[in-house]
Amino acid sequence: MIARGFIRLIKQHYQDMEISRVLTRRPLATLTDFPLAERLTNSLDELIDHCDLLVECSGDVFHGTEVIERAFQAGLPVVTVNAELQVTTGSYLAGKGFLTEAEGDQPGSLAALHEDALQMGFQPLVYGNMKGYLNHDPSPEDMAYWANRQGISIDQTTSFTDGTKVQIEQVIVGNGLGATITRQGLEGLASTNLDDSASLLGMMAERLGQPIVDYVVPSGYAAGGVFLVCRHDAEQAPAIEYFKLGCGPYYTLVRPFHLCSLEVGKTVRRVLAGGGVLLNNSTAPTLGVAAIAKRAMKSGELIERGIGGFQFRGEAIKLDQHPNHVPIGLLRKTALRRAVEPGQIITFDDIDILPSRALDIVMEQRRAPVKSTPEWDASLLPPMGMVAIGG
Template identity: 30%
Template sequence: MLGLNYKLRELENLGREIHVGLIGCGQMGRGMISQIENMKGMRVVATADLHTTLIEQAYMKAGINKQSIVLTTQLEEAEKAIEQGKVVGTVYSELVTSLPSVDVIVDATGVPNLGAEIAWKAILNKKHIVMLNVEADVTVGPLLKQMADASGVIYTGSAGDEPGAVMELYDFADAIGFEIIALGKGKNNPLNHEANPSTAEVEAKLKGASPKMIASFQDGTKTMVEMNAVANATGFLPDVAGMHGPSGTVGELPSLFQLKEQGGILDGKGIVDYVNGVAPGVFAIISSDKEEVHHEMNYLKMGDGPNYVLYRPYHLTSLETPLSVARAYFHKEATIAPWKGLQAETVAVAKKDLQPGDHLDGIGGYTVYGKLLSYNEASTGSALPIGLVDPNVVVTRPVRKGEIITFDAIEQKKESMIWKLRSIQMQSTDNKSVKNEFVKLKSILV
């Protein structure tokens, strides 16, 4: 991220700015709009949400007067408004992704199917896409990245989101030659697999957030999905199904994340995990085979070894997203992306006993939570990815509470974008065929 401030200032001095299109004006989107208004050389020029009052409020809280906000469904009117220095609000995400003057799209919907559709349309319109939608990324991100590469644009996760923050530590440690034992994040609240929008309602009101979003934090799904993204970026895997999830302090992490024969909890190295007690931070556990390096780490008060912790005690979510926007625009680089392909899978587990005819209501709902497995384990067991769960998926046989839901236990009543993309992704594993798949996608989805 070094130097982006200078590049943004230089861009503004040239009388130009990065034009950002935002889809989703919830908590994350609203914060991002205000943050970008404080920045040089960047502006959110168009925002889509089903509730245009939220868009107006977000822009006005960011310091933009109401007269400068144009609500429209028309492309020409929107483009003209942006040319005049105004900002646009609309109910149509397609309008934002197709605006010629928009450089980078940010998906902040948090809905897997919507995120998949937004990313695809951004790529089709040759715009960089920043995903604040890890749920969509872990489901069809490998294909979307291939499509973006073929189209000459950047597909990336977001700085500030926990996977992006973990990736910063990984890149730093990897660049200077440390052995990386484990990558992880803190969990903010006690794990409760039964959490649902009703049980999360009070906390959601206090935080001004969606009850489904809070429930997805509490039931562990969000944690599983976030570390799934790290696994797909690095090739690191969960050491056990669902990860260990120990409790501990930052100072205890180096001894916790050692091999069992060394007194730790690990069966292997190169793993992803989470820890109760170190939220809201992220961490990397590192080591070295060089005596002088251990001597230096001890001198620098990093501990006695052989393992050490790199800890970032914050992640600013969507307030850091502009850094990924700028990095994609200036450097044509991703903050985090599924470079290793499908390494892990967050699978759907029944929150309660399910009967034939029951509809699965999605992430943070009443019927399922997510559990992280290696991709090999998930595919061998024909487990249903959590990102494919929506109300159009119906249970066809009894599924017990705590049981992983498999493809042979469900029926999809109505095909969605993310199911189409996932199907093509599973058929297209050869990078040499990417351009052919891109053409196929155009013919199927346009």
């Protein structure tokens, strides 16, 4: 869905860019209805040889990591729409090349709103997400129904519903923008009035002495956007009240939409013009997303997948408090080494896990500090931006 929407956007509205190749793992003959089907390829080498910038939107931690590493070997900058990858291997990758999350999904939208707020003199205290519906343990039947109705996969539908996705999104925002969490799994306030909930979160952040990330579950008003809770200079209070943001001291800045593929082009253009990183997981993260058991499981039980599965869900944690946790993004085709209980955080002692490049990166991150993000020299780009999509 992301690739199709992005391709149509570039073709119709961006005269200074061209989609050069689209990488897919599917047989090319099965994608004859894909826009720009003639640009599809199964060859990563062909993709890399024909672009100046790569947009990675596979949603796959393992495949996406391999594609991005190859892109960095070729000196290419990468724009992602893959928060799952960012919170699993993204900090390592951010030390190896130019990596930024795109505007359009909630993390990128929050980062863009953060930039706007700073330019207006606001001091962000809370980076907030809005969650329309939450069920920590949905049934496979319900998820199949809603996946079919919404036209997306059961895995995606489940990760949205059980809260894993919002935890992942807020962790990348926290790491990228220097915020923390008030508790494991976030507050997730039930909210009938955004300003009231925002003020409560603002007070929590001030009591903690550091900006926080969190989310609300709205009732009685529309969800789907992102918001900041901010302070401003006291002498500006009369003007801000006149501008209809209230009397303070906490001000809520709302971005009531995130349009995914329709906004990715803004970040691509930003990078091609020499702009810096909008958002990534930073090279020194303090937060992670642990795998939490949804039910009791026995030794030897197979784990098909973590994100979007029916055995685990993700919760935001502080890394220094859970040094042996398994990032939920790593759980794929693994097996339990011993029984676990509902609500238990899964550690590497609990599972047998298959080798992968993503696993190697996670273990390397834990052994040594990561390096700072390399500077990207946009002067190396030609006038026309050749954009390839990794999927």
